[in-house]
Amino acid sequence: MPKSDSLQGSLDLLVLTILSRRPRLHGYAIMSAIQSMSGEVLRVEEGSLYPALHRMEEAGWIHANWITKDSGRRARMYELTAAGKKQLGAEESRWQTVTSAINRVLRTA
Amino acid sequence: MSLWSRIANVFRGDRLNREIDEELESHVEAAIEQGRDPAEARRAFGSMLRHREESRDMRLIPWLESLRADATFGLRQLRKNKVTSAAAILSLAVAIGACTSAFRLIDALLLRPLPVANPERIYDLSRQGIGPEGAPQTFDGWAYPNFQLMRAAVKNQLELIAVSYAEPVDLTYKSDEEIEKAYLQYVSGWMFSTLGIKPALGRVFTENDDLKPGGHPYAVLSHDYWTHRFGQDPSVIGRTFRMGNDLYEIAGVAEAPFTGTEPGTMVDIFVPTMMNPAVIRKDSTWHRTLAMVNAGAALEPIRQKLDATSRAFEEERAKGFLGMRKEDIDHYLNQRVLLEPAASGVSDLQSETRRPLVILGVLVALVLLIACANVANLMTAQASARAREMAVRVSIGGGRWRLVQMVLVQSAWLALLAAAVGGLFAWWSGPFVVSMINPPDNPARLLLPADWRVLGFGLVLALGVTLLFGLVPALRASSVNPVSALKGGEDPHSKRRLMHALIAVQVAFCFLVLFVAGLFVTTFKRLSHQPTGFSADRLLVLDAVTKQPQPLEFWVQVAEHLRSVPGVETVAQADAPLLGGNSWNNFVSINGGPSNGILSYMRGVSPGWLETMKIALIDGRDFRPSDTHPGSAIVNETFAKVYFDGVDPVGKTFDLATDEGLRLRYQIVGYVGDVRYRNLREPILPQFYVPFRSVDASGAPRKKGAATLLVRTSSSNPRTLASILRQEVPRARSEFRVSRIRTQLEINQSHTVRERLLATLALFFAIVALLLAGVGLYGVLHYSVLQRQREIGIRIAVGAQAGGIARLVTMEVFSMVLLGAATGVGVGMVSVRFIESLFYQVKATDLQMLAPPSLAILAGAFLAAVPAVIRAVRIDPITMLRAE
Numbered sequence: 003m004p005k006s007d008s009l010q011g012s013l014d015l016l017v018l019t020i021l022s023r024r025p026r027l028h029g030y031a032i033m034s035a036i037q038s039m040s041g042e043v044l045r046v047e048e049g050s051l052y053p054a055l056h057r058m059e060e061a062g063w064i065h066a067n068w069i070t071k072d073s074g075r076r077a078r079m080y081e082l083t084a085a086g087k088k089q090l091g092a093e094e095s096r097w098q099t100v101t102s103a104i105n106r107v108l109r110t111a
Numbered sequence: 112m113s114l115w116s117r118i119a120n121v122f123r124g125d126r127l128n129r130e131i132d133e134e135l136e137s138h139v140e141a142a143i144e145q146g147r148d149p150a151e152a153r154r155a156f157g158s159m160l161r162h163r164e165e166s167r168d169m170r171l172i173p174w175l176e177s178l179r180a181d182a183t184f185g186l187r188q189l190r191k192n193k194v195t196s197a198a199a200i201l202s203l204a205v206a207i208g209a210c211t212s213a214f215r216l217i218d219a220l221l222l223r224p225l226p227v228a229n230p231e232r233i234y235d236l237s238r239q240g241i242g243p244e245g246a247p248q249t250f251d252g253w254a255y256p257n258f259q260l261m262r263a264a265v266k267n268q269l270e271l272i273a274v275s276y277a278e279p280v281d282l283t284y285k286s287d288e289e290i291e292k293a294y295l296q297y298v299s300g301w302m303f304s305t306l307g308i309k310p311a312l313g314r315v316f317t318e319n320d321d322l323k324p325g326g327h328p329y330a331v332l333s334h335d336y337w338t339h340r341f342g343q344d345p346s347v348i349g350r351t352f353r354m355g356n357d358l359y360e361i362a363g364v365a366e367a368p369f370t371g372t373e374p375g376t377m378v379d380i381f382v383p384t385m386m387n388p389a390v391i392r393k394d395s396t397w398h399r400t401l402a403m404v405n406a407g408a409a410l411e412p413i414r415q416k417l418d419a420t421s422r423a424f425e426e427e428r429a430k431g432f433l434g435m436r437k438e439d440i441d442h443y444l445n446q447r448v449l450l451e452p453a454a455s456g457v458s459d460l461q462s463e464t465r466r467p468l469v470i471l472g473v474l475v476a477l478v479l480l481i482a483c484a485n486v487a488n489l490m491t492a493q494a495s496a497r498a499r500e501m502a503v504r505v506s507i508g509g510g511r512w513r514l515v516q517m518v519l520v521q522s523a524w525l526a527l528l529a530a531a532v533g534g535l536f537a538w539w540s541g542p543f544v545v546s547m548i549n550p551p552d553n554p555a556r557l558l559l560p561a562d563w564r565v566l567g568f569g570l571v572l573a574l575g576v577t578l579l580f581g582l583v584p585a586l587r588a589s590s591v592n593p594v595s596a597l598k599g600g601e602d603p604h605s606k607r608r609l610m611h612a613l614i615a616v617q618v619a620f621c622f623l624v625l626f627v628a629g630l631f632v633t634t635f636k637r638l639s640h641q642p643t644g645f646s647a648d649r650l651l652v653l654d655a656v657t658k659q660p661q662p663l664e665f666w667v668q669v670a671e672h673l674r675s676v677p678g679v680e681t682v683a684q685a686d687a688p689l690l691g692g693n694s695w696n697n698f699v700s701i702n703g704g705p706s707n708g709i710l711s712y713m714r715g716v717s718p719g720w721l722e723t724m725k726i727a728l729i730d731g732r733d734f735r736p737s738d739t740h741p742g743s744a745i746v747n748e749t750f751a752k753v754y755f756d757g758v759d760p761v762g763k764t765f766d767l768a769t770d771e772g773l774r775l776r777y778q779i780v781g782y783v784g785d786v787r788y789r790n791l792r793e794p795i796l797p798q799f800y801v802p803f804r805s806v807d808a809s810g811a812p813r814k815k816g817a818a819t820l821l822v823r824t825s826s827s828n829p830r831t832l833a834s835i836l837r838q839e840v841p842r843a844r845s846e847f848r849v850s851r852i853r854t855q856l857e858i859n860q861s862h863t864v865r866e867r868l869l870a871t872l873a874l875f876f877a878i879v880a881l882l883l884a885g886v887g888l889y890g891v892l893h894y895s896v897l898q899r900q901r902e903i904g905i906r907i908a909v910g911a912q913a914g915g916i917a918r919l920v921t922m923e924v925f926s927m928v929l930l931g932a933a934t935g936v937g938v939g940m941v942s943v944r945f946i947e948s949l950f951y952q953v954k955a956t957d958l959q960m961l962a963p964p965s966l967a968i969l970a971g972a973f974l975a976a977v978p979a980v981i982r983a984v985r986i987d988p989i990t991m992l993r994a995e
Contacts, residue, residue: 028137028138028141029134029137029138029141030137030138030141030142030145031141033138034145047157048138048142048155048156048157049135049156049157049158049159049161049162050157050162051138052131052134052135052138052162052165052166053162053165053166053169056131056166056169056170057169059169059170060117060169060170075137075140076133076137077134077137077141078133078134078137
């Protein structure tokens with residue numbers, strides 16, 4: 003199962019969000035997007051991204067197919083499925099609940 | 112992506128690996144394209160292999176994947192030891208095949224519900240009481256008038272159906288030249304709706320087809336008969352056939368697969384019960400009564416009502432019983448009506464073969480266990496040869512359960528392959544055995560579908576077998592202690608002890624199978640060598656029929672004509688052949704006194720019958736053409752013993768009482784030796800013969816429509832004359848036809864069919880069991896010699912003699928053989944008590960029954976030991992010790 007990384011279980015949410023904004027990305031692009039959009043704060047442990055992507059693919063949230071790039075090499079492109087959109091909503095609201103709860107704890111302390 | 116893709120991925124693991132690798136690789140390349148340092152990018156990415164394994168587990172089903180790997184590996188292991196694997200698979204296959212075959216038979220005959228609506232609600236009505244010979248008996252035959260009363264009595268609670276005992280009849284479709292046989296069953300018109308059987312073509316009977324005696328000459332064909340006799344021709348509706356004097360019209364075809372209510376007989380033609388001439392007779396019990404009970408109905412009140420109705424009917428009838436002793440009448444009236452479940456139908460074949468089949472089932476199960484023990488020993492030996500491999504697997508972190516799974520999967524391969532081969536064996540042998548159940552000219556016909564029941568049984572069997580022979584070796588293999596195994600010093604005796612115990616078990620089972628087989632073979636031998644009192648050599652039995660009953664003179668003419676056929680020695684007539692299954696009996700009264708309660712059996716025979724049958728005439732004379740029935744009689748020795756204290760009865764008289772209340776007087780003109788009348792097992796019956804020429808009350812001779820012609824031929828193979836005689840009979844008189852030709856020998860042999868079947872199959876299983884046990888013993892000895900070569904080498908080096916070595920190698924195993932044989936003797940003696948009734952003049956405790964199997968096992972054990980002993984004695988200490 004996914005190894006703990008700096009994102010503490012929020013990797014799914016990030017990947018789904020990225021893919022909802024920019025369809026058809028390969029793994030490296032997803033990773034770069036997370037890094038750049040978070041202002042280089044969030045770093046994905048590179049190798050761990052793929053087991054996570056494959057897990058989400060098995061769950062039916064994202065869908066992948068191979069394309070051949072101009073260089074002749076193949077790349078595996080991911081996009082969001084209908085189930086993935088639903089999952090994104092669920093993850094988002096879960097995230098909101100958790101962060102607001104944590105914020106409340108921090109405020110009262 | 113779905114479960115399906117994950118399953119599919121299991122079987123394309125290499126491609127999956129490549130795909131994952133390519134994707135991971137493309138990540139690193141993308142990083143390099145972004146200008147990152149290749150070495151840094153790879154370091155940042157981490158272990159490619161670990162990520163691949165993780166991804167892989169996501170994209171397939173890990174346990175299925177490990178199973179697949181084990182399956183591939185197991186198959187490779189089996190291929191590595193081709194000879195041993197083939198031996199194991201074959202021996203298991205024979206055993207599994209025999210088991211499946213036995214199950215198919217037992218299922219088709221005894222377990223499978225009839226293909227009708229609600230078979231579980233069908234019951235068979237029978238009566239239980241004391242029979243005329245004083246022995247307890249149960250009989251399920253009923254007289255139709257009684258049936259009608261009972262049906263009316265329980266009309267509101269359940270439906271009763273009359274179904275006759277299915278029997279072969281002669282019928283013709285076109286001209287009378289072409290008589291053919293078909294199985295016919297008289298059934299209640301409402302049977303079809305009650306059992307939910309619909310027509311496949313035309314119509315089936317209703318209650319309105321079964322109202323007036325002789326008034327409904329219609330027939331419904333079974334789908335099977337319609338298929339094989341008419342090729343499913345739809346124009347068959349409305350066609351007619353003649354049976355006896357009646358012309359029947361085909362009204363419809365019943366839907367498949369219903370072929371009557373008697374497993375073992377497939378009915379071709381159904382006709383209404385009202386068409387049976389006996390339907391109005393109170394004294395003819397010619398049909399079974401089936402009850403269709405409503406769901407959840409209480410049976411006991413119904414049973415009591417039926418009992419009371421039937422008793423009232425019989426009490427009324429008993430008022431007319433003459434010449435019967437009071438106690439016999441009481442026994443008759445005190446019979447109890449029984450309601451017994453008959454979801455799988457009722458047939459004589461069921462009751463006759465139930466026990467034999469169960470015994471055969473037990474025998475094949477024993478053979479299967481012997482085969483399992485063999486394979487278990489083989490796996491144990493292999494596992495010990497792989498102890499190092501297992502130890503390495505454990506030391507590098509292979510889980511114990513994983514090892515159990517690995518060995519079990521290999522066992523499952525063996526079992527599955529064996530089940531596949533065994534399935535073929537069962538597919539072939541099932542019908543073969545069915546064809547052996549009845550006499551060859553009248554084989555039992557049984558639907559043997561290979562459906563989910565059989566398939567399920569086979570799979571469960573394979574699974575059970577896997578666990579049985581695979582689990583112990585698997586657990587042992589997995590419990591390997593890597594440290595001692597890698598040092599090569601695991602306790603070698605522990606494995607041998609298990610193998611030796613299995614040898615004892617095998618020998619005990621093998622003894623049982625051999626012992627029971629011996630009992631059956633001896634029974635068959637003794638029974639088939641029973642003297643019959645007549646000669647069956649070169650004797651042909653012709654069943655002759657005529658369209659209309661013919662005067663006796665014509666019958667005499669036909670016999671006369673046959674005598675002139677070259678190759679014919681003598682010809683005689685009788686109402687039926689001896690041992691042919693027809694019996695005709697009555698109570699005899701001497702000097703007008705009451706009967707002594709013993710039934711006497713009769714047969715109508717022509718002059719010359721004694722000579723043709725070669726029955727010894729003790730005193731008096733044969734019948735003359737002028738003798739009539741009633742009037743003269745010839746009696747046998749047992750008759751003289753029972754009624755005349757063994758004194759020569761020639762010249763004396765006796766009386767018979769008829770149902771009409773008349774007394775018929777017979778004068779004894781001849782006194783002959785005893786012959787077998789009904790079967791070979793029972794004591795000889797008191798018999799008397801009456802003249803073939805029978806006269807009615809006014810003295811006028813009766814015409815005959817059917818009789819048996821007995822032809823003694825001069826050819827050693829009487830069958831060669833069969834077709835000529837078939838043509839000569841109508842040539843003698845055109846009204847006559849031959850409906851069936853048998854040899855008397857075939858008739859005699861039909862009485863030992865069950866015994867022959869049991870003896871043949873038991874003998875086959877005995878040979879298989881002995882062979883398997885021998886192979887098992889050989890394997891174990893071979894293994895133990897291999898394992899102890901070093902020890903044996905040392906012993907030889909320090910001067911041990913060949914005899915000592917042989918003892919060392921075989922001692923333990925032989926004591927196991929003796930232990931097993933002793934156990935087998937004990938279990939055998941106890942268990943055969945349950946099957947004693949199947950034996951004939953055979954005692955299980957006889958030394959001559961116990962000795963042959965014991966000797967066979969010892970001889971087998973000796974033979975199996977020879978190669979291992981030779982190998983042990985030939986061990987060269989120098990090479991052996993150098994090798995270490």
